Amino acid sequence: MGKNLTKRAEDYSKWYNELVVKADLAENSAVRGCMVIKPYGYAIWEKMQAELDKMFKETGHQNAYFPLFVPKSLFEAEEKNAEGFAKECAVVTHYRLQNDPDNEGKLRVDPEARLEEELVVRPTSEAIIWNTYKGWIQSYRDLPILINQWANVVRWEMRTRLFLRTAEFLWQEGHTAHATEAEAIAETKQMNDVYAKFAENFMAIPVIKGVKTESERFAGAIDTHCIEALMQDGKALQAGTSHFLGQNFAKAFDVKFTNNEGKQDYVWATSWGVSTRLMGALIMTHSDDQGLVLPPNLAPIQVVIVPIYKNDDQFNAITVVVNKIADQLRELNVSVKFDSRTTHRPGAKFAQHELQGIPLRIAIGPKDLENETVELARRDNLTKQTIAIDDITNVIPQLLAQIQEDLYTKALNYRDDHITEVNDFEEFKKVLETKGGFISAHWDGTPETEQKIKELTKATIRCIPNDGIEEEGRCIYTSTNSARRVLFAKAY
Amino acid sequence: MGKNLTKRAEDYSKWYNELVVKADLAENSAVRGCMVIKPYGYAIWEKMQAELDKMFKETGHQNAYFPLFVPKSLFEAEEKNAEGFAKECAVVTHYRLQNDPDNEGKLRVDPEARLEEELVVRPTSEAIIWNTYKGWIQSYRDLPILINQWANVVRWEMRTRLFLRTAEFLWQEGHTAHATEAEAIAETKQMNDVYAKFAENFMAIPVIKGVKTESERFAGAIDTHCIEALMQDGKALQAGTSHFLGQNFAKAFDVKFTNNEGKQDYVWATSWGVSTRLMGALIMTHSDDQGLVLPPNLAPIQVVIVPIYKNDDQFNAITVVVNKIADQLRELNVSVKFDSRTTHRPGAKFAQHELQGIPLRIAIGPKDLENETVELARRDNLTKQTIAIDDITNVIPQLLAQIQEDLYTKALNYRDDHITEVNDFEEFKKVLETKGGFISAHWDGTPETEQKIKELTKATIRCIPNDGIEEEGRCIYTSTNSARRVLFAKAY
CATH class of the missing domain: 3.30.930.10 (Bira Bifunctional Protein; Domain 2)
Known part of the structure; x- marks a missing residue:
């Protein structure tokens, strides 16, 4: 998958x-x-x-x-708000459909059921x-x-x-x-x-x-x-x-x-x-090229258990152990799914769970039963380890917390590596094209300059950061004096 | 109130x-x-x-x-469903408003922003x-x-x-x-x-x-x-x-x-x-003439505590005790509110809590502090009792369960007292007008008779009950043979 x-x-x-x-x-x-x-x-x-x-x-x-619904007269009361949303709002004008006389079996708006006042479907x-x-x-x-x-x-x-x-x-x-x-x-x-x-x-x-x-x-x-x-x-x-x-x-x-x-x-x-x-x-x-990666704190299923077996006896023996593991984990508020589907092979299940970003996968086969171990795989870094069944209740909650932290740290490092201080417009354009990310730059404070930069580069000012420090500088575009940097970026 | x-x-x-x-x-x-x-x-x-x-x-x-939204072509696909809802549906026909040239500061539907296909706001x-x-x-x-x-x-x-x-x-x-x-x-x-x-x-x-x-x-x-x-x-x-x-x-x-x-x-x-x-x-x-009555299992606040005091010292002494009681109850998953408003007198608070149907009210004043008691009032039957503070954690959860049960029993008795078996149409009309409730009667099974009875009495067949027994009889309106009774009533 x-x-x-x-x-x-x-x-x-x-x-x-x-x-x-x-x-x-x-x-x-x-x-x-x-x-x-x-x-x-x-x-x-x-x-x-x-x-x-x-x-x-x-x-x-x-x-x-x-x-x-927002009646039109209320919608237009706050002028700027109305102006901001009028161009993209769904408007209810009628409250009834009727049989279409020109098209048997079809309906049309009943022209006599026009609302006295139009209703805007709330945009906010x-x-x-x-x-x-x-x-x-x-x-x-x-x-x-x-x-x-x-x-x-x-x-x-x-x-x-x-x-x-x-x-x-x-x-x-x-x-x-x-x-x-x-x-x-x-x-x-x-x-x-x-x-x-x-x-x-x-x-x-x-x-x-x-x-x-x-x-x-x-x-x-x-x-x-x-x-x-x-x-x-x-x-x-x-x-x-x-x-x-x-x-x-x-x-x-x-x-x-x-x-x-x-x-x-x-x-x-x-x-x-x-x-x-x-x-x-x-x-x-x-997420990555294998699919979704979910932080454990928001994953609907935190641990999925996949049985590896060749016959019913093996499956039944595994099921007994899995049920015990699952119960223990659930008592610790870990959400667990036993993927016991007989319609899919383990490989296909692994691929699906990777694609769906389940943070931890446990695989358990006949060899594991003998050794009283399971194979534990992390979705985020795709590493595997074998652990004793007795250690599961210790290892898994810790590991879920670790994954949560690692995901944050990884994202933070990437983010911090992608904030670039820039002091002239040529550099600004170059960083934007080659590296992307946030560009911390001086701006003269006018909507005109902001608009111009947007037209030329597609970058917008994402925000004036709260933790920015006062710093004398010159606007990258107009060279006018500026007192603090703002964060530019191309944005979704 | x-x-x-x-x-x-x-x-x-x-x-x-x-x-x-x-x-x-x-x-x-x-x-x-x-x-x-x-x-x-x-x-x-x-x-x-x-x-x-x-x-x-x-x-x-x-x-x-x-x-x-449901596009009109999908809305009309299942004919009976469409017929059932077409007469009462809100229809979106446009996706934009514009400044109204005839009314400065007002908006109107932009005639050029008409949807190719109308959208019905889902009725189901x-x-x-x-x-x-x-x-x-x-x-x-x-x-x-x-x-x-x-x-x-x-x-x-x-x-x-x-x-x-x-x-x-x-x-x-x-x-x-x-x-x-x-x-x-x-x-x-x-x-x-x-x-x-x-x-x-x-x-x-x-x-x-x-x-x-x-x-x-x-x-x-x-x-x-x-x-x-x-x-x-x-x-x-x-x-x-x-x-x-x-x-x-x-x-x-x-x-x-x-x-x-x-x-x-x-x-x-x-x-x-x-x-x-x-x-x-x-x-x-x-609910009753004093206001709402809520079953404890659905009450957002199950217990409200009202302090009775004349000065700050009394209020402070009461607050210490109330906080302890509230903590103990919350540990038992009882939702508690301490109504410490200084803007309202106890009488006004009592009336509001009655009106809003809070199942239990605790009142606590200086005398109670001395005696280590509180006054406990049930909303459902308006009875009061004085109990020892030490008994609160025992009494309250039991009492909430008792109230839940009593409300059900009271409603069940009322309901069972209001199912009347009726065998002719004159009696049917009389019971409907004087006593109301469900009327268990024979019906010939035709929509025509059902419609006729509705026109004459406003009563409809609420259901053919699952636990009804086979019983030979004659339709109250047409005297045709009938195999089981159905439940009629006037309905919301």
């Missing part, structure tokens, strides 16, 4: 597309730009959801659910949510409101790719309301930190925290914080964003409150989200 | 609508017929989801996700899923496929009510594919049994399992199994359905497989679902 996979060095993009399908993660559907997330892909997403949901609740948030929920918050907020005692929603959203993208950019995707969107600017800014940063922690501890993806430039900001935000990751092909991927929305939505929807001095003020807002796009980041950070 | 609630005896329907809003479960939104599920309501739904999801996985199902997902399964199934080795999806769906209902009937609702929909008819029928029944078990063990709602008549069947099904519950006002509520779809969808989407004899056959299908409608059933089974 892995053998049929295009090599990354040959065509990275093709490798990715093939891997998503062959590893049974997702596939394209009959609806343009919309994907089917298959059970194995969805199981990984469920693990992500569970961890994120826990982190959101630990930081005081509650889940709720708001309508899928600020509008519908702030229209709702208006009814919930009178005084500072009603604040803060700390809500998250798990939902599907639709953005009518013209060029789509599985997980990375799809017309419909799954995500979570936090929407919070605060009495003070400082509190809203603290929330924005806190949630970006939560995303960074999740990416690093669970996805084993190192990320750079920073702030977007004006032109890369969320439509309607004052500031967009983000976490940026680097893929194996040297392109960056925005893995999560957290927006400080100021009072923009409160003003658009007239959401005022009485503060603790008895005065009326507009409410301060944040919103923050991550989506099934994270699946793309996960794949492109760790 | 509970004091302002309309009494059930006065106006049951008004009581329900008020309770949903006042208990902070849900509210109407700016989108016609769509609701906002508020955090407290959503927390109950999350508990339902978690338990159901576990039960689905224990019966071998996996989650996946399919597109929100058989069409899009069976079109996908076509690519997944070649041989009997690919079967069964056992998939569930958690999703939002849209049915453009004209008359809506919070939770009970909304244009958008949340649900799960299982869609399975099988090699044999027998296996598909077994799956259909198994999932109806899962629903019954969930309703009884977690929701504390007794249900009657049965099969729908032809006219009440899911559009496109051969048979619809269901669980039927009885609300406090004597009306029935369909709480879950499980459909045997035969080969209807396989034929509509040409999904064939090679069976183990090497022959081609169409695949057998089931689908099954429960929705946020269950919230309505939960409310109308247990």
Whole structure:
């Protein structure tokens, strides 16, 4: 299976597309730009959801659910937000189909069932949510409101790719309301930190925290914080964003409150989200020419056990031992699958498990039974070792933790090797073409220069990193004075 | 708070609508017929989801996700299904808005961005899923496929009510594919049994399992199994359905497989679902004139602790004890909230907790500290007792189990008292008007008689119960021979 996979060095993009399908993660559907997330892909997403949901609740948030549809009049209320999403939104105009008189057995839109007001399928929920918050907020005692929603959203993208950019995707969107600017800014940063922690501890993806430039900001935000990751092909991927929305939505929807001095003020807002796009980041950070590589903390199956046998007696003897091993591991909260299928040979099973990125494989045959050992193979570095059955409960949890750490370290080393400081535009273009990765460079702070550089090189400013230091310099393109470096990259 | 609630005896329907809003479960939104599920309501739904999801996985199902949209050509492929949903579906016709030249600052649908093919917002997902399964199934080795999806769906209902009937609702929909008819029928029944078990063990709602008549069947099904519950006002509520779809969808989407004899056959299908409608059933089974009553197994907060104090010293002394109690209870997996708000008096807190149906309330004041006791109040029967602090960890888990059981028993007694055997049509009408509930009566088996009875009385056949016995009789309306009784009721 892995053998049929295009090599990354040959065509990275093709490798990715093939891997998503062959590893049974997702596939394209009959609806343009919309994907089917298959059970194995969805199981990984469920693990992500569970961890994120826990982190959101630990930081005081509650889940709720708001309508899928946004009436046009609400959609257009916050002007910049509307402008940002109007060009790519799905619009419901009718509420009924009827038999088509010109086409027997076919249906058509019933022209008499036109909606009085069009409904936009939510591309994001600020509008519908702030229209709702208006009814919930009178005084500072009603604040803060700390809500998250798990939902599907639709953005009518013209060029789509599985997980990375799809017309419909799954995500979570936090929407919070605060009495003070400082509190809203603290929330924005806190949630970006939560995303960074999740990416690093669970996805084993190192990320750079920073702030977007004006032109890369969320439509309607004052500031967009983000976490940026680097893929194996040297392109960056925005893995999560957290927006400080100021009072923009409160003003658009007239959401005022009485503060603790008895005065009326507009409410301060944040919103923050991550989506099934994270699946793309996960794949492109760790996987290899043999297929998917999953960090143990997100793998639906952490250990797969493959029996090697020639007859029923051997199979039965192995099964007894495997059941015992599996029970012991499950008690340690290790997820184990016994691949007892009789329809596939061990070699085919090995290939499939490699392709699907199961972190550890145990193979056990008659010789192993005699010696009371098993063969243990790591997916990430493809190494094997023989260990005593009695050692399994000691070795495996440790090894899973080790793999998690090794994946992170490997990705971190790659990322750190691909941040290049550059001081003139020729060098900038050269590094971008030959090495890729993040380029740390001075920029004059104008959207015009940013746009020009983008046109010439396809590189964008990924972020102004939080941990950047003040440093006098000159813009690589205009040579104007600059006070700090920003991070450029080509990006997904 | 509970004091302002309309009494059930006065106006049951008004009581329900008020309770949903006042208990902070849900509210109407700016989108016609769509609701906002508020955090407290959503927390109950999350508990339902978690338990159901576990039960689905224990019966071998996996989650996946399919597109929100169904292209019109797929929607109309299975004729009966299409006919059943065409009259109430939201249709996306355009993929862009633009500035309205006639209305400055407003947007309008861009007439040039009309979709080539309309997209129906899924009212149910058989069409899009069976079109996908076509690519997944070649041989009997690919079967069964056992998939569930958690999703939002849209049915453009004209008359809506919070939770009970909304244009958008949340649900799960299982869609399975099988090699044999027998296996598909077994799956259909198994999932109806899962629903019954969930309703009884977690929701504390007794249900009657049965099969729908032809006219009440899911559009496109051969048979619809269901669980039927009885609300406090004597009306029935369909709480879950499980459909045997035969080969209807396989034929509509040409999904064939090679069976183990090497022959081609169409695949057998089931689908099954429960929705946020269950919230309505939960409310109308247990709640009273004081507000919500929640079964402990689904209550987001099982125990609330209210401090009674006159000064900071008392508050601090109470807090020390409460924290200890709360820790001990949490170790026993009891969810506890310490309501330490300084903005509300104890009386107001009591009223709110009653309104929101928290199963147990602990009140603790200076006298209690002296005596090392607390006052414990049950929400369901409004009884109080004083218990020693040392007994809390023994008493509370037992009491929660007792409340769960008592709620079920109370609902079961009510339900059993409201199944009336009736043998002529005059009696039928009289029982329906005076007592309500299920009426067990003979019916001639024709849709015409069923329709006629519905027109005359608003009662429908809720189901042909599984545990019904063969019994000679005569149809209450036509006096034609009948072999078994069916259950009639007015229904939500």
